[in-house]
Amino acid sequence: MDWYTTVIELIDMRSFSNLWYWIALAVVWSSASHWVLGVPFDLVLRARRHGGQAELDLEDLVRINTNRLVYIGTVSGLWLLGFSCFFLTGLGLLGFFYGVEFAQAVFLLAFPMSIVALMSISTSRLISTQGLRGEALRQRMTKHRFFTQLIGVLSIFVTAMWGMYQNMTAGALGG
Template structure:
């Protein structure tokens, strides 16, 4: 047996039966849910409820406001400077994944598509939220409310994405085992 065959026999290249794919899916959505517009969620929570200590709460709120402003400027800059090019590249990759996955039956491309489409939706939602926060110059409690709403929407997208991916993965695994291979 040659090296190439040994590696691909050891590492199952079928995505939906591979434990690493499911771990990557869980880490992807966990990270996406934790970093709201690039701001760690614990920072938002610390700013919202830092006990009765007003000095500590004020410092936490200042830090959160500064971090959100930095991340919003970063997101809007990337959108302005590279938005059209990124849109074209992402659309190309997702179209290639659809064609390879469903026309040519490649599981890996299906997995990339099922990871990529919801993340593209989250990116668009993040741009929209960043623009809204920037336009309204939100700080303090209104900003926290907006971040809560954004995070909830991201979590709903994540739950739907995980559900659809799990259903498609189970279907694929059952189809392969029914065919005997």
């Protein structure tokens, strides 16, 4: 077995039968639910338990990240939306119309994450305009994390069902 064959087997384009894809899926959703608006959720919990400096750190980090997200959304939001729609449409067509499994796998990762990104911009705008602080800020962050986790669970379920279907039909067709 030569080097080229080893690399091709390691980076298998049949994504749903590849362990690396499922590891990446788990890491993406674990990171998305831990980093709420770019702030580690353990800081939200520490601020709730201890207050004081942890509360100030949370408010500062949220202020910095929400201002950043609102600025990006305001300055280049339409361009990002257009590019994202183009990218997701291309992946969807390649994956589900033309049957490219790699495009299906990337679409099933990217589409739910784009929903989380839109939700993050919306939450950032809400936090910024309402000037949330203290308990109200922690509740909004917790609510945002809950909906991110809900989208993640649904995404993993749909991806697992589609992946099992793909693996069964690929196995039935002989590879």
